[in-house]
Every structure is written in structure tokens, then in C-alpha cells.
Amino acid sequence: MHVLFLGNGFDLYHGLKTSYKDFLLILQNITEFNNAISRFIDNKNTQDNDSHIFDEIFLDESIEGSSAHKIYELLKDNSWANYYANCNADIQGWIDFENEMLPAIKLMKEVFCKDVRMVWCTEDDWEASISFDSYKERAMMLLWPEFFDERDEYSFLIRNSYFDANYGILKAKIIKKMEDDLDDFITAFTLYLKEFVERRNIEKYKWINDINPNRIISFNYTSTERNYFEKISDSSCSHIHGSTFYKNIVFGTDLIDDDDSDFVNFSKRFQRLFKVGDCSYLDYLTESDDFASITDANHYESLTVSFIGCSLDKNDSSIFRSYIEKADKINVYCYGFSGYKSAMGNLINIFGHDKIRDYLHCNENGVKLNFIDIKNLSINDDTTIICAREYYKDSNK
Known part of the structure; x- marks a missing residue:
């Protein structure tokens, strides 16, 4: 059994504009965005002063002005859009x-x-x-x-x-006004992803095709994985935070107490159950046991868990922790040295130094936890597991 976790880094790796900064640019330039799209639709070209908008979004001649205008109407007087456009917070992801x-x-x-x-x-x-x-x-x-x-x-x-x-x-x-504006904010974000992100054609990487998972657990709103794993059924692919396809995107914070009835609609945990209701990912671990039980008595069906584009942040650990603990092999695909360092730090923060040390130690079944750098891979390249000592030395040259 091979379970693949996907995070926003998976979309970014394929050149898709799905970072918070991409959408923030729209929030901060919402009027210019609407006017620029209108000019493009009318003239099928852009003006030089539109470049700061069009550098961040995908355009082709099939773009519909109605979608762009609806995004504008949803956000122009939206209290959350104003808040995020002007709060100047130190936001990393x-x-x-x-x-x-x-x-x-x-x-x-x-x-x-x-x-x-x-x-x-x-x-x-x-x-x-x-x-x-x-x-x-x-x-x-x-x-x-x-x-x-x-x-x-x-x-x-x-x-x-x-x-x-x-x-x-x-x-x-x-x-109630804050809730309504959040709903409009999410609707606008969904339109942005569908109209200006998901329509972009992507190049497919050999190393991703070679993974061949049995199940996918995605933290993304998009369905970019469909470009690779067409044989994976809907029941075998769980979008934890909703998706653009079902228009049930989850956008909230896990830092609201469950008993906070006034602001429960802003809780990610509440939205996940209320909007998505898909807890099929909880069954995948049980299925891995079933895989093992029906195989030959002399053959053990191992569990491999891979992560691409995932921050492995503690906030999401309730989703993936049990998978890591039960896995026979863990593959963490990192984008460069900073990605490797961040993933290692987050895993230590969740599991503790001693357990991660054990995961990195080679036993009779090999090394349980492997880090793989994907930053400089071309379309047809294969991957190589990071040797921490050599990798750290090379990164400091």
C-alpha cells in the first residue's frame, strides 16, 4: 500500500499560482484586476501597466469576463478582503x-x-x-x-x-456580516482557482509518474494530481480541505476552541465536517491492514507514505501523524535545502528528537525516513535520496 500526501508545494512545483501571495496580489489590486481583465477580453492583449497583474495569473482567449467581474463584485467591499489586503502580517504560507x-x-x-x-x-x-x-x-x-x-x-x-x-x-x-463576507471571500477564491489557475497546462515529471500510489490525501483545493493519476478513483483520493470541483473549500483557523459557539463558522475543524464530511482517509490505514491480511502468509504488504509539497506543520499533524507512525517507509520530497531543513524541524517538533533519530537509523528493513531533493530535477530525471552529511556539506559550499 502506498499513500501519497500532497500539499500546496505540489501545485507551486508545477508553476501554478496557488500561494497566498498570488491571491493577495488580487486583493490588493482588485479594481486594477477587474479593469485589466476587461481590457484583455476586449482587445485580446495587455497594456504595459497591467504587467504586475498578468505576471501572476494565467490568461488565454477563453477567459470569461463574467468570472473576473464576479470576483471583483465579491471582493470590492468585502471586509475580509480589506483585512487581508492591509493587515501587513508576517505570513509565510x-x-x-x-x-x-x-x-x-x-x-x-x-x-x-x-x-x-x-x-x-x-x-x-x-x-x-x-x-x-x-x-x-x-x-x-x-x-x-x-x-x-x-x-x-x-x-x-x-x-x-x-x-x-x-x-x-x-x-x-x-x-453574521463577517460570516457572509467569508463565504463571498471563499467563493471569489474558488473562482480565481478555477478560472486563472486550473486551466493552465502543466508539464508532467517522470519521477511523479513513477510513484504510482494506491491512495491520495490532498491538502490542496485543486485537482492537479489528476494530470498524473487518472486511474485513482474519487473514493481513493481525499481532499481534506475541500475542492474547487465540489465548491466546498475550507478556509478557517484551527485555533478557535470547539466550544466557541459565536465564531464556530470560522473554525477549520467545523468547516471540514460541515462542508466536506469526507473522512475516507481514516479508512486508508485500515485498508493497508486488509492488504496485508489477504496476501501470502510469507509476504508482508508494507505501507509506504510519501509527501510532496507538504509543510508537515504541526497544525496538520492530526491528519498524517498515524500514517507516519505506522509506515514502514516514509519519503519526504523537499524543495532544496531550505525545504529539507524545514521538514526535518517540523517532524522533530511533532514526534520528538528520539523518534526521528530512530526513523533515520538503518535497521533490518532499511531506513524508515528518507528525504529527497526535487528542486533541480528536469522532466525526465529520477530522484536520489538525500545523504544528510553530504547534502549539508554541499549546501554550505
Whole structure:
């Protein structure tokens, strides 16, 4: 049995614009994006000043303006789009991008607990404001103009549509707006992937074709793996975080408590069950036992687990941990020395130094954990397992 895990690095390796930075560029230039696509559709060419947009997305003559315009309409006044376009967070990958949702949620919880100062401007008109001492919180408030307007250096007005003189801050209305905007944000992202990413033709690598897995577990929203493994049925390929095909993309954070009923819709765990509901990947380990039980008594059916483009971050360890622990052989495909170093560090963080040392130790069955550098491979190249000592020496030349 061979189970293959795929992460966003798999799409990036094939030149697909699926990093958070690619979509962030659209968020930060949403009006220019819409205008540039319209010009392209009208003229079938681009202007020089459109290059910063078109360098990041895929265009051909079959692009439909309706999709681009719908993305624009979904994002132009979207509170989450504004937040991510302007938060200037130190984001390294999609997990960081999603987890940056948490500070916004914490801010709203703080807002809901604040004392509101009401000032009657006229007999029929009033202002409701809240104050913050922290510079960080004040900076965060500026990212939510839908709900708040800066009054002075320390206080913000609550927009009238989200405040009632009798009931105070309309907490449920604010959360509902955030939920609706997140749904629109995800819809726009799905359209972006389908229209400007998945239509691109990719070159196929021999070493990937040679893997020949029995089951695939993908953290990706796209179905790039279909270019290689056409014989893998839907029941043998599990998209943990949803897919563009089923329009059930999961976008949230794992850092929200399960008992947080107010913000449960922003929880990745909740969305995974609510939107995807596909837990078939849990059966693959059982199936590996079944494979072994039906083979000849003198033949052991081993379990190989491979990772391509996966960060192996602790946030996703609940998905792959049991596979690594049970596997007879683990192949981690790394993109260069930095990828090797990151994967090694994350695995040690999850399993501990002693267990990873044991995995790297050669026993009667060979080495359990292998790292393979794929950075400089051409289309027809085969892979070579990294020898840590030689690899580290070469990387420091």
C-alpha cells in the first residue's frame, strides 16, 4: 500500500499560482484586476501597466469576463478582503494566512466586552464610541471600516447600523456580516482557482509518474494530481480541505476552541465536517491492514507514505501523524535545502528528537525516513535520496 500526501508545494512545483501571495496580489489590486481583465477580453492583449497583474495569473482567449467581474463584485467591499489586503502580517504560507484570522476574531471579542460611550449630538442623533489604549488594537480597528470609524487617536465610532441605543453593540449582526463576507471571500477564491489557475497546462515529471500510489490525501483545493493519476478513483483520493470541483473549500483557523459557539463558522475543524464530511482517509490505514491480511502468509504488504509539497506543520499533524507512525517507509520530497531543513524541524517538533533519530537509523528493513531533493530535477530525471552529511556539506559550499 502506498499513500501519497500532497500539499500546496505540489501545485507551486508545477508553476501554478496557488500561494497566498498570488491571491493577495488580487486583493490588493482588485479594481486594477477587474479593469485589466476587461481590457484583455476586449482587445485580446495587455497594456504595459497591467504587467504586475498578468505576471501572476494565467490568461488565454477563453477567459470569461463574467468570472473576473464576479470576483471583483465579491471582493470590492468585502471586509475580509480589506483585512487581508492591509493587515501587513508576517505570513509565510497558507496556514499563517488562515491563522491571521484569529487576531481579528479576538479583536471582535474585545469589542463586544467594551464599555460603550454614547453622546447625543441632537435630540434624534447620537454617537456610540469605544476606546483602546493599545496601539496594536487601534491599528487593527482601522482594518474594519465596515463596522467602525476612527473618531480620534484612541476611540472609534460604532457605525449606526451595528449599534442600537437600547441593545448596545449588535453582536449577532456583526458576526453574521463577517460570516457572509467569508463565504463571498471563499467563493471569489474558488473562482480565481478555477478560472486563472486550473486551466493552465502543466508539464508532467517522470519521477511523479513513477510513484504510482494506491491512495491520495490532498491538502490542496485543486485537482492537479489528476494530470498524473487518472486511474485513482474519487473514493481513493481525499481532499481534506475541500475542492474547487465540489465548491466546498475550507478556509478557517484551527485555533478557535470547539466550544466557541459565536465564531464556530470560522473554525477549520467545523468547516471540514460541515462542508466536506469526507473522512475516507481514516479508512486508508485500515485498508493497508486488509492488504496485508489477504496476501501470502510469507509476504508482508508494507505501507509506504510519501509527501510532496507538504509543510508537515504541526497544525496538520492530526491528519498524517498515524500514517507516519505506522509506515514502514516514509519519503519526504523537499524543495532544496531550505525545504529539507524545514521538514526535518517540523517532524522533530511533532514526534520528538528520539523518534526521528530512530526513523533515520538503518535497521533490518532499511531506513524508515528518507528525504529527497526535487528542486533541480528536469522532466525526465529520477530522484536520489538525500545523504544528510553530504547534502549539508554541499549546501554550505
